[in-house]
Amino acid sequence: MIPQNDYEDLTADFEEVAQPSRTYKLDLERKRIVGFTDGREAIEQAIYKALSTERYDHLIYTWNYGAEIGKLFGQTIPFVYSEIKRLITEALTHDDRIESVDAFSFSHVKQKVHVQFIAHTIVGAIEIQKEVDI
Template sequence: MIDGKEAVRQAIYLILNTERYAWLIHSWNYGVELHSLIGQDPDFCIPEIERCVREALLQDDRITAVDDFSFEKHKKSIAATFTVHTIYGDIESETEVTI
């Protein structure tokens, strides 16, 4: 069993790997909306990734802020790293989005 900072780290992973509105088992407030970025221009995707990640993670009451985004463009994806501020301390996190 885990709690505190490790539980939030696990929640971040699950939220960022669950597409919002795709699964009836989850509330419509759970998950991230990144599927619509497939096929889009990378310059359009970067601010959208930031917005979607921030919006998805702030649904968790233990998360107070998400900032310090940095992006790395690849051929068919964008890797994002960012800092998640929680009531237990800061967590460095990352996600990769296929575009």
């Protein structure tokens, strides 16, 4: 006997709720955790951590977390400029709080590429600067 279901009675009796972004606050100068942070500061910290973590190198993180910036080491400046935009965008847009990344500008001094960009988040635009060794 096959059970019969009346699909008209199936309604969602739950509501999706966004989780707060409250997390431990990193004190990068003293290399300590000091309390908690939330909101804009938590998103800035998440951006810093995602761009500072090499993707696929740490078992504790999923394969979606981090950036593959290490593969740019030893590459030519034009290649780095073209790839770093894609790598940063890919690393950051996995976070639900970051809607888009744009307004990239690049410069380089010797073996360091300086990149500036704007991350559009749920709390507004955040200007980010990152230095990459090549």
